[in-house]
Amino acid sequence: MDKKPCNSEDAEVRKGPWTMEEDLILINYIANHGEGVWNSLARSAGLKRTGKSCRLRWLNYLRPDVRRGNITPEEQLLIMELHARWGNRWSKIAKHLPGRTDNEIKNFWRTRIQKHIKQAEPLPGQCSELNDNASSSQMCDAGDGVDQPYSPTYSGNLEPFPLPLPNESDDNFWSVEDLWTLP
DNA sequence: AAATACCCCAACCGCCGCATA
DNA sequence: CTATGCGGCGGTTGGGGTATT
Incomplete structure (x- = not known):
């Protein structure tokens, strides 16, 4: 009962810390398609995150030029x-x-x-x-x-x-x- | 060695402004 | 002209890690 944030795969929105997998998905998706409308980006990429969450993660952490x-x-x-x-x-x-x-x-x-x-x-x-x-x-x-x-x-x-x-x-x-x- | 307190960072929430339908 | 949606911003909170007692 520890490593299961929710498990519910059908949960609509995921919250909390990002996993490496999610990071990779986001990075790959943006590398291929670029930044766009974050909400649809989140959906298209298959991330169960809000557009806001994706944007925040990208801007504050994943962007290649972030120090x-x-x-x-x-x-x-x-x-x-x-x-x-x-x-x-x-x-x-x-x-x-x-x-x-x-x-x-x-x-x-x-x-x-x-x-x-x-x-x-x-x-x-x-x-x-x-x-x-x-x-x-x-x-x-x-x-x-x-x-x-x-x-x-x-x-x-x-x-x-x-x-x-x-x-x-x-x-x-x-x-x-x-x-x-x-x- | 264990418990407690403190510090730092990542992420979420709510609000506001702008653009488009 | 109004309504709706999206993006962006600032504030706040929770969790994890470290230091101290």
């Missing part, structure tokens, strides 16, 4: 700079970081930078920082390329901090490279 892990200090700096300018416009920020996805940047921000800021600046009185939720989406919209006077607490203090190096020992899981090197 994962090891955010460099330069990238970190850029992220902080762009976030200072645009707030939580992750997709916008991601466009300036080739190979990085909005999801990854978002995760990076929340897990690393946000915490770092919190530690560096424990100001209880000020509603401080992490205009993460409310404010950002309201104040810095306006337009592409328009520099908004968005000033988070770390402004003026943009400098990368040392990041722990993740060891890539994915023995239990396949990596994207594995998938792409398959015949």
Whole structure:
């Protein structure tokens, strides 16, 4: 009773982690037909996933040009700079970081930078920082390329901090490279 | 050696805007 | 002009792994 997510083959929609098989199907299908309408792509490919799920998987993980892990200090700096300018416009920020996805940047921000800021600046009185939720989406919209006077607490203090190096020992899981090197 | 707490990443959900019928 | 569908975005959650006690 462990390795059976559902089993029900007739289940309409599959959820949860992607299997290597599903990844391969998706990669092969896109390699042959290209990206299209995701919903029909999912069906045509024989995947019991929603179009959204397929798109997310492809964009965030399977695409050949996607880089994962090891955010460099330069990238970190850029992220902080762009976030200072645009707030939580992750997709916008991601466009300036080739190979990085909005999801990854978002995760990076929340897990690393946000915490770092919190530690560096424990100001209880000020509603401080992490205009993460409310404010950002309201104040810095306006337009592409328009520099908004968005000033988070770390402004003026943009400098990368040392990041722990993740060891890539994915023995239990396949990596994207594995998938792409398959015949 | 075992248990607990913490951290990180992948994936899902809901909302919004745009395009097409 | 209105309704429907799709894609995209941001926020949130759950699971797995690692570190610490």
